[in-house]
Amino acid sequence: NVSLPSYDVQKYQTPTGQQLTCKGWIQEAAMRMLLNNLNPQVAEKPEELIVYGGRGKAARNFKALDDILAALKILENDESLLIQSGKPVGIMKTHKDAPRVLISNSQLVPKWADWQHFDELEKKGLMMYGQMTAGSWIYIGSQGIVQGTYETFAALANQHFGGTLKGKLCVTAGLGGMGGAQPLSITMNEGVCLAAEVERWRIEKRLETAYCDVMIEDIDEAIDRALQAKQKGEALSIGVVCNAVHLLERLVQRSVVPDVLTDQTSAHDPLVGYWPHEISHVLAKTLREENPDQYLEYAYHSMYRHVELMLQLQKMGAITFDYGNNIRARAKEMGLEHAFDFPGFVPAYIRPLFCEGKGPFRWVALSGDPQDIAVTDEVISSLFPENQSLQRWLHLAKEKISFQGLPARICWLGQGEREKAGLAFNELVKTGKVKAPIVIGRDHLDTGSVASPNRETEAMLDGSDAVADWPILNALVNTAGGASWVSLHHGGGVGMGYSIHAGMVIVADGTDDAAERLRRVLRNDPGMGVIRHADAGYEEAKETAKMFGLDVEERIH
C-alpha cells in the first residue's frame, strides 16, 4: 500500500454551502458526512482513517475512500451504492425513495466472529472495523455522546445523591473520542471528574475543545486537587496522564474512595484499544506491531487487575458501573469470577428511556453555518416546551458545547418526537430558514437497533439479551421506509462476537418526497425500540406502543 495517498487536509476538506457537487442532495450529504467523520477536528486519527473507538474507521483504506467519493459523485437518483466493510463494491439500480447507500461492516459468520479472525482478514485488506457511527458516516465528535453521558450521570445523581453530583468525586479513565465526553458531562452535573488517560495528546485535545479543565502529570497531585475541589463543592475536571490501573491502585493505597467509579478505555479491543499497565507506552506500541500475542497477554492481565480494583473500590463504597466497553467480559475471560458484580450502565440508568423509544437523535447542518443549528435549536425548544430536561439540555449545550467540524446538535428524543422534529426541519429547508439541507441520524447506542448482551440488551426482562433479529429488522424496515443510508454492523462498542447493530441516516432536503420518507423512517426507527422492549415485557414500552398505534395485538384483534 506504499503508493497509496495519505490524509490530505486540502483534498479531503468537507464542502459546505449550497453548491451541489453530486447529482442530488442525498449523495452530497453522504459525501459531506463521510468527509466530516474524517475531519481532523472530529476524528481521533484521520491519518489512519480512524474516527473513534479503538480502530473504528470510516473507509477501509485511502484507495477505497477515493473510490467512494468518486462513486458518490456519479451516483444517479435511482441508484444505490453498496459498501462492504469500508470499500465500494457495486452500484445497483433501485428507485428514488430507496437508500442511496447501503453499508455492511465487519460481519463475520458467528463461528468465526472473534478478533483473531477479524485481525487476519483486516491484515489481508479484506475487512474494516466500523465501530458504530464511524463506518456509518454519522459521527459528530465527542458531542455525539455528551448528552447521553450527561443523562447517565444525571440519572445516577437522581438515584443516589438527590439530583446533583456537587461535592462528589467521579473517577474514570479513557479520554478518547467518546470517553472524552465524560469530564464535561460530570462538571455539567456539578461534580468533580478525575480521569486517567495514558496518551497526553488525548487530554490536550479535550482541553482545546473545553471538554476537560486541567491536565496534571502526577497521580498524587491530581488526587489532592480532586479532593480539594470535592470539599469546596467546585465543578472541576482533571485529566491525569497515567494508566487507569495505577490511578486505582493509588486510590486504594490512600484509602480514597470515589463516590462514583466507571471506565471508558477501549477495552472492547484488547489489541488496539487498551494499554497495559506493566510496560511502558513505547514498549507497548512496539509489541503491538511485533508481538501481538505477548501484547494481548499484558493487556488481558491489566484488564483483570483493572476490574479487580473496581470491585475492591465498589466494596469500599464507590457506586460502580460498566460504561459500555466490555471490560467486565475481558476480566471474566481471564477467570475473574465476580467480574459482573457491578452493573452495566444501560440496565442501571438508561433502559426506561429506551422503553419510550428514546435514544441519541442527532442532526447536522450541511451549510456549515452554526446559525442553522441555532435556528433548529429554537424549533426544538418550541416543539417540546413541556420537556424540562430537554430545555435544560439545549440551554447547556448552547453555552458549553463547541462544534467540531460541521455544526451539529444531539438530543435524546423518543417516539412521536423524532417524526415531529424531522418534519419541522424539512419545512425549515423548504422555506429557506436554514441555508442548506439538514442531515438527521442517530447513534447505534440506541433503543431498537442493537443486540449487545453486555451493553444495550444486558439483563432484558425476558432473557432475550442475545437475540439479534431486532437489529436486522431495524435495517430492513429503514431500507423499506426510504432512509438515505442504512448500515448493518458487527462488534461495535463491545468488540467482535458481542454485538450486531444497525444505523440509519435521513436527509431533510425540503422536498415533499423527503417529507414522506421522514414521516415513515422517523416513526418506524424508534418504533423498533418500543416494540422490542414491549415484546420483552416492559410496561412503559407496552404503554408507549399503545399510545402510538404500534401494538400489533391491538391491530390484529
Ligand code: NAD
Ligand atoms: P478511543 O479509542 O477513542 O479512546 C480510548 C482511550 O482510552 C484512548 O485515549 C486510550 O489512550 C485510553 N486508554 C486505553 N487504555 C488505557 C488505560 N489502561 N488507562 C488509561 N487510558 C487508557 O475510544 P472511545 O471512542 O473513547 O470509546 C471508549 C470505549 O467506550 C470503547 O470501548 C467504546 O466502544 C465504548 N463506548 C461507550 C459508549 C457509551 O455510551 N457508553 C459509547 C461509545 C463507545
